[in-house]
Amino acid sequence: KADDITIMDMVTPINASLSAFYKRSFAYYTVKDRLPRILTQTIDILVRHKDNIGDEYGKEAKEELKTVIGEMSKLKYEIQTNKTMRNIETDAPDAQFYNEYLAKQTNITYFSAIWLHTECYMYRRLRETFELTTHLKTYDPFRVQKQESFANSSEPMAQLGAYVLKLLNNASETKNTKEEFIKLLKLNLWGNKCDLSFTNGVVEDAGDPFQMLTNLESYILSDDSEKVWEAVSDLGHESQIIDIVVDNAGYEAFTDLCIADFIVSNGLAQSMRLYVKAIPWFVSDLMVFDFNWTLEQLRKSDDDNLRELGARWTDYVKNKVWTVVEDDFFTYPVDYSYMAEVRPKLYKQLSEAKFIIFKGDLNYRKLFGEKNWDPTTPCNVALQGFGPSKLCTLRTVKCHVICGLNGSVANRMERAEPNWMETGNYGLIQYTDKINPLA
Numbered sequence: 047k048a049d050d051i052t053i054m055d056m057v058t059p060i061n062a063s064l065s066a067f068y069k070r071s072f073a074y075y076t077v078k079d080r081l082p083r084i085l086t087q088t089i090d091i092l093v094r095h096k097d098n099i100g101d102e103y104g105k106e107a108k109e110e111l112k113t114v115i116g117e118m119s120k121l122k123y124e125i126q127t128n129k130t131m132r133n134i135e136t137d138a139p140d141a142q143f144y145n146e147y148l149a150k151q152t153n154i155t156y157f158s159a160i161w162l163h164t165e166c167y168m169y170r171r172l173r174e175t176f177e178l179t180t181h182l183k184t185y186d187p188f189r190v191q192k193q194e195s196f197a198n199s200s201e202p203m204a205q206l207g208a209y210v211l212k213l214l215n216n217a218s219e220t221k222n223t224k225e226e227f228i229k230l231l232k233l234n235l236w237g238n239k240c241d242l243s244f245t246n247g248v249v250e251d252a253g254d255p256f257q258m259l260t261n262l263e264s265y266i267l268s269d270d271s272e273k274v275w276e277a278v279s280d281l282g283h284e285s286q287i288i289d290i291v292v293d294n295a296g297y298e299a300f301t302d303l304c305i306a307d308f309i310v311s312n313g314l315a316q317s318m319r320l321y322v323k324a325i326p327w328f329v330s331d332l333m334v335f336d337f338n339w340t341l342e343q344l345r346k347s348d349d350d351n352l353r354e355l356g357a358r359w360t361d362y363v364k365n366k367v368w369t370v371v372e373d374d375f376f377t378y379p380v381d382y383s384y385m386a387e388v389r390p391k392l393y394k395q396l397s398e399a400k401f402i403i404f405k406g407d408l409n410y411r412k413l414f415g416e417k418n419w420d421p422t423t424p425c426n427v428a429l430q431g432f433g434p435s436k437l438c439t440l441r442t443v444k445c446h447v448i449c450g451l452n453g454s455v456a457n458r459m460e461r462a463e464p465n466w467m468e469t470g471n472y473g474l475i476q477y478t479d480k481i482n483p484l485a
């Protein structure tokens with residue numbers, strides 16, 4: 047029976063998978079408090095919007111909403127009482143993967159599973175509650191929050207937009223493309239602080255993007271931006287494709303499109319693919335609908351620069367300079383070391399790129415196997431064989447997965463601020479080039 051799995055009153059052992067099984071871990075705090083709170087927040091938002099939902103989807107939908115909210119409350123209760131996870135009961139293709147993966151685990155519960163599994167499973171169960179309805183099948187319970195977060199970021203977007211458009215319009219004259227790229231890379235890194243699952247759904251504004259840049263250096267604990275520049279600006283490479291595995295909608299997505307425009311406008315890539323999520327994910331994560339909605343908002347903006355950027359970016363999509371890719375693998379409950387085996391087509395597609403940028407904390411957890419590495423473990427080792435191409439990660443540190451730090455930095459941080467890994471206040475720009483072609 048699930049309840050008699052004792053939760054160890056300890057921290058996560060070195061090299062162990064993160065899990066709420068370890069009572070003194072951030073994973074435990076997340077599964078115990080934060081995930082239930084995210085469900086409660088989402089229920090509150092659904093209740094507050096039930097009339098709008100009735101207007102938009104019909105009165106039967108409003109009735110079905112009661113069932114959805116009931117199912118979400120059940121899910122919350124299952125988590126809080128540490129039950130075992132059941133199968134996902136829809137015929138969606140990714141559900142089969144979730145169920146096969148679950149079947150391979152022996153007697154796990156929400157608190158004893160790998161944290162990544164528990165957290166992804168919760169969002170997949172949330173999706174199921176809508177899939178099983180008739181009138182709300184495609185409803186995204188996070189859309190309101192994602193759109194609010196965008197609306198709250200109009201000031202920093204106007205600032206960054208003005209700066210980027212100047213760069214883009216002088217692309218030919220500017221001599222210091224490298225310095226500008228690296229500056230945009232760091233501005234993009236800090237865009238990752240805007241993440242609603244981390245702020246428990248509280249919509250924070252993105253703040254002043256350039257303020258970040260002033261005292262920036264001391265907050266970046268690992269800075270491979272020079273190596274990233276070398277790889278991105280390698281025009282002799284047989285591939286001139288650059289990929290971005292994006293993270294959050296709103297301001298972070300805006301910073302992704304800014305650097306993507308800089309890349310193609312300066313001839314650093316001929317084309318780019320942006321990999322988004324296929325279902326509502328970790329509250330903030332970008333879906334195709336959010337991407338299109340963002341371009342539409344920019345085109346309608348009362349800020350001239352944002353309108354011009356919206357028009358440029360819409361053209362890139364129309365002319366296939368940018369392609370938005372939706373693949374179920376990015377919402378699977380497993381880390382990237384599984385990709386070559388379970389999703390070879392995606393692995394092969396990523397291998398076509400000369401460089402891949404991975405954004406955010408969840409991608410970091412998946413790149414490095416959701417393990418509590420010794421922080422000085424080389425990134426190439428922590429990738430556990432994942433290597434479709436040269437890649438980098440732009441991540442603000444929000445949980446206890448970290449590698450590639452030099453010893454003195456890791457010790458300094460532990461002494462300075464014991465919970466430094468849970469704050470999102472420290473950034474990493476880490477590069478790896480150990481390529482493992484598909485077998």
Ligand SMILES: O=P(O)(O)OC[C@@]1(O)O[C@H](CO)[C@@H](O)[C@@H]1O
Binds near residue numbers: 080294405407
């Ligand atoms: O990938 P992102 O958007 O940077 O962060 C995802 C996240 O908010 O979700 C989990 C917390 O529940 C952590 O992995 C991380 O804090």
Ligand SMILES: [Mn+2]
Binds near residue numbers: 241293
């Ligand atoms: Mn995210």
